[in-house]
Amino acid sequence: MIAYLSALCGDKMQPIYLDNLATTPVDPRVLDAMLPYFRETFGNAASQTHLFGHRAVSAVEEARAHIGCLINAEARAIVFTSGATESVNLAIKGVAQTYHDRGRRIVTARTEHRAVLDVIDTLETDGFEIVRLDVDSDGHLSLDAVDEAVTPDTILVSIMHANNEVGTLHDIAAIGAIARDRGAFLHCDAAQSLGKTPIDVETMKIDLLSISAHKLYGPKGVGALYCRRRDPRVRLAPQVHGGGHERGMRSGTLNVPGIVGFGAAAAIAGAEMTADSERVMDLRQHLLAALRNGLDGITVNGREDASLAGCLNVAIDRIDAMQLLERIPEIALSTGSACTTAIPQPSHVLSAMGLEPERAYASIRFGLGRFTTRAEIDSAAERILATATELRTCPPADDDAERTSCVRLST
Ligand SMILES: Cc1ncc(COP(=O)(O)O)c(C=O)c1O
Structure with a gap:
């Protein structure tokens, strides 16, 4: 990839990573914490008869405690998985299979x-009744709509904390109160917000929380599910069988180095979250000002103030975002369209917010993070402004302008 970028951009042009919502680089401190667990402390955490196994177990338990601490949960309520996708599967299918006699909504x-x-689509096929709530033009849910939708036969409410495309933060505490009042469990996908903005499973009344290490400067392939153990206890039908690891909820040999990395990432986030997010928010404002100073027709998708610090999703009027990104491959960004088929479609998030396809196709998502510098923002803004101006003044010929290529939205 580096060779590919160098060939495209010339050796002098440094690639700039502004796609931190897709994934984050591993913090060097996290890597240092992980390395011994690949080398000398490589034991299997299920091996109870020797020191190698004991050391692995205590490292896993320390990581569990760090993650619990970050979300105000008891360590025993943390179940390790391979990432947020698996956690979501365990939470939603696990509740549906256990509680379908109580209700199917x-x-x-x-x-x-x-x-x-x-x-959730697969559960609909299995006969569950699904309510998919609309959002407003900022990506926010109406609490009245939530209140109306959560009826006494609702078994689960699943609402994300921070949206991965526009950064909108939902009022999870208010939604949690509604769910608890009706006896429904609240599952929250917090893959994007963990360690970026405070999460407290008690005050927010969260029963299940899906999280992932690689959005938090930890390694890929490791995540966790918080599963409430009391008031109320949540019982989940396991989705992966074979050995009964993680108190029977998720079988399989634990990824000890990955879990250690996740724990270290959580500990660092706990100590540095406030300072980190203030710095990243300043950079975000600086980037937005630079874009607005250099170009007319810049619109923020989502609310400017109530969003995740590292996320800036903007539409640049009269620009095709894919064409723009194709001309600056040295800058890692995402567009407002996704291509699950050969023809790119406007993202389902931007569409749900009511954006016209033209504005969605003109949208770019910037993902700023802990290692983003002001110099990178200045350089990226300069190159984006120059390229956008070029595209506006001399648009590509009709043939080139067709959206035939496919820059997939990084999730
Ligand atoms: C909001 C959200 N949920 C879930 C996921 C899936 O996470 P993972 O890559 O750990 O499976 C992602 C990341 O792609 C995400 O942004």
Whole structure:
């Protein structure tokens, strides 16, 4: 990839990573914490008869405690998985299979990540009644609509904390109160918000929380599900069988180095979240100002103030975002369209917010993170402004302008 970028951009042009909502680089401190668990401390956490196994277990338990601490949960309520997608599957299918006799209604939002929407689609095929709530033009849910939708026969409400495309933060505490009042469990997909903005499973009345290490400067392939153990206890039908690891909820040999990395990432986030998000918010405002100073027709998708610090989704009038991104491959960004088929479609999130396809096709998502610098923002803004101006003044010939290529939205 580096060779490909160098060939495209010339050796002098440094690639700039502004796609931190797709994934984050591993923090060097996290990597340092993980390395011994690949080398000398490589034991299987299920091996109870020797020191190698004991050391692996205590490292896993320390990580569990760090993650619990970050969300105000008891460590025992954390179940390790391979990532947020698996956690979501365990939470939603696990509740549906255990509690279908209590009710068959599930409430969610149209702007959820595909991990949630696809799982819920399969339950609809199995006969569950699904309510998919609309959002307003900022991506927000109406609490009155939630209140109306969550009837006494609702077994599960699944609403994400921070949206991965526009950064909208939902009022999880208010939604949690409604769900608790009706006896429904609340599952929250917090893959994007963990360690970026505070989460408290008690005050927010969250019963199930899906999280992932690789959005938090930890490694890929490891995540967790918080599953409430009391007031009320949530019982989940396991989705992966074979050995009874993780108190029977998720079998399979634990990814010890990955879990250690997740724990270290959580500990760092707990200590640095406030300072990190203030710095990233300043950079975001700086980027938005630079774009607005250099170009007319810049519109923020979502509310400017109530959103995740590292997320800036903007539409640039009279620009095709894919064409723009294709001309600056040295800058890692995402567009407002997704191509699950050969023809790109406007993203389901932007569509649910009521954006016209033209504006969705003109939309770019910036994902800023812990390692983004002001110099990178200045350089990226400069190159984007120059390229957008070029595209506006000399648009590509009709043949080139067709959206035939497919820059898939990084989730
Ligand atoms: C909101 C949200 N939920 C779930 C996921 C899936 O996470 P993972 O990559 O850990 O499976 C992602 C990331 O792609 C996400 O942004």
